[in-house]
Amino acid sequence: MLASIARMIGRRLFMAFFILSFTALIVFLGTEVLPGDALTASIPAEELQFYSPEQLAQMRSELGMDRSIPVRFLEVWHQLMTFDFGTTIMKKESVATRIFHPIVNSAIMAGLALVVMLALVIALGVLASLKPGGRLDNAISTTTLFTYSMPDFVVSNVFVIVFAVWLGLVPAVIFAPTNAPKLTILAAAIVPVIALCVHGAAYQFRLLRAGMVEALNSDYVERARLAGIPQWRISVIHALPSALIPMLNATAYFVAGLLATSVVVEAVFKFPGAGGELLRALSQREIPTIQAIAFLAALAVVFANLIADLAILALDPRVRTRSSNG
Amino acid sequence: MAITKREFLQLLGLGVSAFGVQPFITGSAAAQTVDGLPAWAALPAGSNPKTGGKLIYGQTYPNWAVGSSDNGKHPYYWIDLLTRSIWNSLVWIDHDYNVQGELAESWAPSDGTLKVWDFKLREGVMFHNGKEMTSEDVVASFNAHIAQKGSSFITKWFEKVEAQGKYGVRFILNAPYAEWPYALAEYRLAIAPAAAPDLILTDGIGTGPFKLVSVDNRRGFQAVRNENYWMKGRPFIDELEGYVVNSQTAINGFRSGQFNAVFNIDPTTAAQFEGAGGIVHKSKGGDQFLISMPKNLDIAWNDPRVRLAMSLSIDREAINTIVYNDPGSWVGNDTQMSGLNREFVPRDKAFDIATAKKLLAEAGHPNGIDLPPIVFSPSFPEMPRIMAIVVESLKKAGINMDIREMPTDGFDAYVKGVNPPYGRPSAGVVGPRNPAINLGRMVANDVEKGAWTGEKADAYAKLYAETIAEPNEEKRIGMYQELQKILQSDTPAIVLGGRRNMLAHAPGVQNLKSHSQNWSSRFDDVWIES
Numbered sequence: 099m100l101a102s103i104a105r106m107i108g109r110r111l112f113m114a115f116f117i118l119s120f121t122a123l124i125v126f127l128g129t130e131v132l133p134g135d136a137l138t139a140s141i142p143a144e145e146l147q148f149y150s151p152e153q154l155a156q157m158r159s160e161l162g163m164d165r166s167i168p169v170r171f172l173e174v175w176h177q178l179m180t181f182d183f184g185t186t187i188m189k190k191e192s193v194a195t196r197i198f199h200p201i202v203n204s205a206i207m208a209g210l211a212l213v214v215m216l217a218l219v220i221a222l223g224v225l226a227s228l229k230p231g232g233r234l235d236n237a238i239s240t241t242t243l244f245t246y247s248m249p250d251f252v253v254s255n256v257f258v259i260v261f262a263v264w265l266g267l268v269p270a271v272i273f274a275p276t277n278a279p280k281l282t283i284l285a286a287a288i289v290p291v292i293a294l295c296v297h298g299a300a301y302q303f304r305l306l307r308a309g310m311v312e313a314l315n316s317d318y319v320e321r322a323r324l325a326g327i328p329q330w331r332i333s334v335i336h337a338l339p340s341a342l343i344p345m346l347n348a349t350a351y352f353v354a355g356l357l358a359t360s361v362v363v364e365a366v367f368k369f370p371g372a373g374g375e376l377l378r379a380l381s382q383r384e385i386p387t388i389q390a391i392a393f394l395a396a397l398a399v400v401f402a403n404l405i406a407d408l409a410i411l412a413l414d415p416r417v418r419t420r421s422s423n424g
Numbered sequence: 425m426a427i428t429k430r431e432f433l434q435l436l437g438l439g440v441s442a443f444g445v446q447p448f449i450t451g452s453a454a455a456q457t458v459d460g461l462p463a464w465a466a467l468p469a470g471s472n473p474k475t476g477g478k479l480i481y482g483q484t485y486p487n488w489a490v491g492s493s494d495n496g497k498h499p500y501y502w503i504d505l506l507t508r509s510i511w512n513s514l515v516w517i518d519h520d521y522n523v524q525g526e527l528a529e530s531w532a533p534s535d536g537t538l539k540v541w542d543f544k545l546r547e548g549v550m551f552h553n554g555k556e557m558t559s560e561d562v563v564a565s566f567n568a569h570i571a572q573k574g575s576s577f578i579t580k581w582f583e584k585v586e587a588q589g590k591y592g593v594r595f596i597l598n599a600p601y602a603e604w605p606y607a608l609a610e611y612r613l614a615i616a617p618a619a620a621p622d623l624i625l626t627d628g629i630g631t632g633p634f635k636l637v638s639v640d641n642r643r644g645f646q647a648v649r650n651e652n653y654w655m656k657g658r659p660f661i662d663e664l665e666g667y668v669v670n671s672q673t674a675i676n677g678f679r680s681g682q683f684n685a686v687f688n689i690d691p692t693t694a695a696q697f698e699g700a701g702g703i704v705h706k707s708k709g710g711d712q713f714l715i716s717m718p719k720n721l722d723i724a725w726n727d728p729r730v731r732l733a734m735s736l737s738i739d740r741e742a743i744n745t746i747v748y749n750d751p752g753s754w755v756g757n758d759t760q761m762s763g764l765n766r767e768f769v770p771r772d773k774a775f776d777i778a779t780a781k782k783l784l785a786e787a788g789h790p791n792g793i794d795l796p797p798i799v800f801s802p803s804f805p806e807m808p809r810i811m812a813i814v815v816e817s818l819k820k821a822g823i824n825m826d827i828r829e830m831p832t833d834g835f836d837a838y839v840k841g842v843n844p845p846y847g848r849p850s851a852g853v854v855g856p857r858n859p860a861i862n863l864g865r866m867v868a869n870d871v872e873k874g875a876w877t878g879e880k881a882d883a884y885a886k887l888y889a890e891t892i893a894e895p896n897e898e899k900r901i902g903m904y905q906e907l908q909k910i911l912q913s914d915t916p917a918i919v920l921g922g923r924r925n926m927l928a929h930a931p932g933v934q935n936l937k938s939h940s941q942n943w944s945s946r947f948d949d950v951w952i953e954s
Contacts, residue, residue: 148842262680270680275640378831
């Protein structure tokens, strides 16, 4: 059994390698090849006249335009895979150094958001499923339907107005510097994390609740109920594991969407994360920085999917059996 | 031989009188003190300042040079331009545009050539590291400013600086400059302890009212009261913090009580600050928005008729009204001068679409023209709205020109990274200063000058040199006006509009004033009531 699980993990890692390679290809094509070339990606055609022939020649050389597209892709692929993100175009500073703290800060925020979101969703899902159609279930379901339809920038601003301006419970503006200690960043991330979770948790909750209701109506749960096992134990021990399975795939999507949503949330709260850095890089056409952040985001998604797969493997005996059978 | 302060001043006075240059030496006898403080530092009558408290301000206008360096301890790369929190310069420009002695007690030209200027330093001024400021530090600081190209307002004329005893320095210029002291008030020209060339100015040590605790120049800083500040009894507040924020975050922070002041508020948000109990303070003027157009490339605006057509197409009054809700508040003339300068000469007609179209037709563009994009960074929060009005105004005259917003972080490097030394076409901010500096920019600032050449450029440069060499202030006024007319006739750059700086503060914050020169704002005379 263990050998088969190890084989499955190996297959997933192998797939992850291909997915990351494919991501590198997409990033490469998107930033360096389409619609023109590496130079026009960083310099629009109407601005080419501001560059001297020497500058253009140097940039062509630096961007590898004197080499074929496949060769350049292999170079970019190798750089990304070895986390060598090169230097910025304008200032020639290390991209890795430039984005290190913002990436770490965003990772802290995303990690915390993931934990909080899962805890919140599981707690609400279990509570709501205790009595489907009951007052509590209706209240939670209606609330999550409402929060699911609220855009992140609205949620963030509402949080600022309510919790910072009206109630004075949290700061409206995060003062922590980009290189602040991790605990400071963790503390600063609490409100943005809740704002991130409001939207994400709603969708996950709906999936979990549906899974819980289905599980609680299943035969094995009925047998457990007849055996006199308490309802809370039935919900948590017997129904929850199988109900979590459909939700976990959505959790991976939640992680994938974190970069996009965190751009908005970071701007509202002035959180020192990668979202702001990405916006700056996009405005300045800093291709190496965009490539690095895009690749790291893809890596996070691949990693999240791998964790989700492993969790499903742990929770679902049918998957384990399929793995075991090859 | 030791020389006393009194003897030094008497000598300066004798020297000045001997050469008949008294009319322009404003502030040379600025040694008057009230309770040991310079006269200009006096508080409003009836003030009863409290000590203690913390001022936390939000700043919507980050330092344009952030992105050039991560070292926020260097005054050039401080989070914003308000470097007088940590550092001082030799002189300061007050709210009425007078030069006042900051670390310099007095100054005067040593003779009638206006090429040698002597400054007497204050005695007993201590740096944050406990070392006394002497002429050695001032000399080292200015040598560093020249080496690091700190200010184009001095580099072109600076030849050398020498110590004159422990508390005196002498600037030797390569050409006469009647208004030299004014140029030394710049926020970048901070005085720091002498150190090796690669270390000086890099450690956040100054003589200012607050000592730096920590800084992240893309975000904010924390500082504490300098107990040994040279203005005895100042500053009043114990702690000072500042954070760069966008306009919406500034309001959120103010409403939540995190900020008790916000500098450079978006004019359209003034009512929101007032609604949150804030007090809004407007200065007499503020920065102007100037388009720099490199003329060394094959672009249609190399023809002065096209540039004039561009200028005449821009509806500045719409900017005054729509963006600032303050009709008639600003008037410019496509020079770095504004209505605030008494030497200002307005254009005969500033907005005339018909003439603009006619000029375009004469220049060979009867059906309109497409021009390269201009980039800008939204130094002030209202800038994107100004640019939108400009783009629409130009379109009405048949001029299609995109104005693209870029982040402030790294903007300077982005502009200057191509087409050296003129850079790419850009819209920047130009602060209000005296005419010598304002009009000198079209001689010394390559980006704003934008490869302006030809007969008029030559005539301008020649007249400018003569103007700043002219010791008589009244004569200089006429010459400054003539310089503006030359610029208007050739339009090497275009000024889109101008602002009145505004800040908002909580009612408990006292004596915090918006300065027309944003960077000349002070914190050493501010106190908090409760």
